[in-house]
Amino acid sequence: MATRVSPMPLVAANWKMNPNDAGDALDLVRGVLSVARGHADRVEVAIFPPFPWLLGVSEVIAESGVKLGAQDCFWELSGAYTGEVSPAMLKGWCEWVITGHSERRIYLGETDEMVAKKTASALGSELSVIMCVGELADHYDAGTSDQVVEAQVRAGLANCSADDSARLVIAYEPVWAIGTGKSADAEHAYKTMRLIRRVVGELIGAGAARKVRILYGGSVNSGNVESYVELPLCDGVLVGSASLDAAEFAHIVKVTAEVYGHR
Ligand code: 13P
Numbered sequence: 001m002a003t004r005v006s007p008m009p010l011v012a013a014n015w016k017m018n019p020n021d022a023g024d025a026l027d028l029v030r031g032v033l034s035v036a037r038g039h040a041d042r043v044e045v046a047i048f049p050p051f052p053w054l055l056g057v058s059e060v061i062a063e064s065g066v067k068l069g070a071q072d073c074f075w076e077l078s079g080a081y082t083g084e085v086s087p088a089m090l091k092g093w094c095e096w097v098i099t100g101h102s103e104r105r106i107y108l109g110e111t112d113e114m115v116a117k118k119t120a121s122a123l124g125s126e127l128s129v130i131m132c133v134g135e136l137a138d139h140y141d142a143g144t145s146d147q148v149v150e151a152q153v154r155a156g157l158a159n160c161s162a163d164d165s166a167r168l169v170i171a172y173e174p175v176w177a178i179g180t181g182k183s184a185d186a187e188h189a190y191k192t193m194r195l196i197r198r199v200v201g202e203l204i205g206a207g208a209a210r211k212v213r214i215l216y217g218g219s220v221n222s223g224n225v226e227s228y229v230e231l232p233l234c235d236g237v238l239v240g241s242a243s244l245d246a247a248e249f250a251h252i253v254k255v256t257a258e259v260y261g262h263r
Helices: 022-038 051-061 102-107 112-124 137-142 145-156 162-167 186-204 225-229 246-261
Strands: 010-014 044-048 067-070 096-099 128-133 168-172 213-217 236-239
Touching: 010 213, 010 246, 022 044, 022 051, 022 246, 044 096, 051 067, 096 112, 112 128, 112 145, 128 145, 137 145, 145 186, 162 168, 162 186, 168 186, 186 213, 186 225, 225 236, 225 246, 236 246
Parallel strands: 010 044, 010 236, 044 067, 067 096, 096 128, 128 168, 168 213, 213 236
Antiparallel strands: none
């Protein structure tokens, strides 16, 4: 087996707007802690709880090696922006933030331009960023996935440079695969991740692009995770529903550690 040259794989848990109870949030993170800690030398694990649970979760994971992230941020660092949370507020106790998730694009009307501003602002505040891209079912059916994903990557990285590469992750999440149980087949995921890698290379240079990690997301579970993480271009997974089940998420971390340990 060839030695893996790309950075450590990332397994990220996007809890979305769950759970409703603070105690349940802490139980959930405690449930994945021992497995995540046991594989910390081979897999980076990052948890993205809703804003109100960030502080409590940060206390549980302190010193464990498990990373914390927010599911969104605003692009300005402070000011009269009611309801928004700035990268400057997250910095210090969150290492990560997600930008451009399709649920924000769809339900809150986030545009590529907004995603670009958020991504650049978070990177400028020394946060690491998972920027999400992915086509709708209509695009997939029409065979235009590549054009849509390429446009999202180009627009979203409009304000980024090679200096950001080590803290930049792009998650390919086909919208039709999110929360549907209809995960993308590995070949489609591979081809799209290859396209993303090429486009990132054109934007920030091939050398820097190699440091950018590319994840797959969309109905990932313990049964299908191997088919993604064994893809040569895949640097990990962004997990939604399955991350709300501690045993299931721990299994995803374990499988990822095993696959990358053999590369
Ligand atoms: P599911 O794993 O529930 O499909 O969600 C994926 C996702 O949107 C992660 O950001």
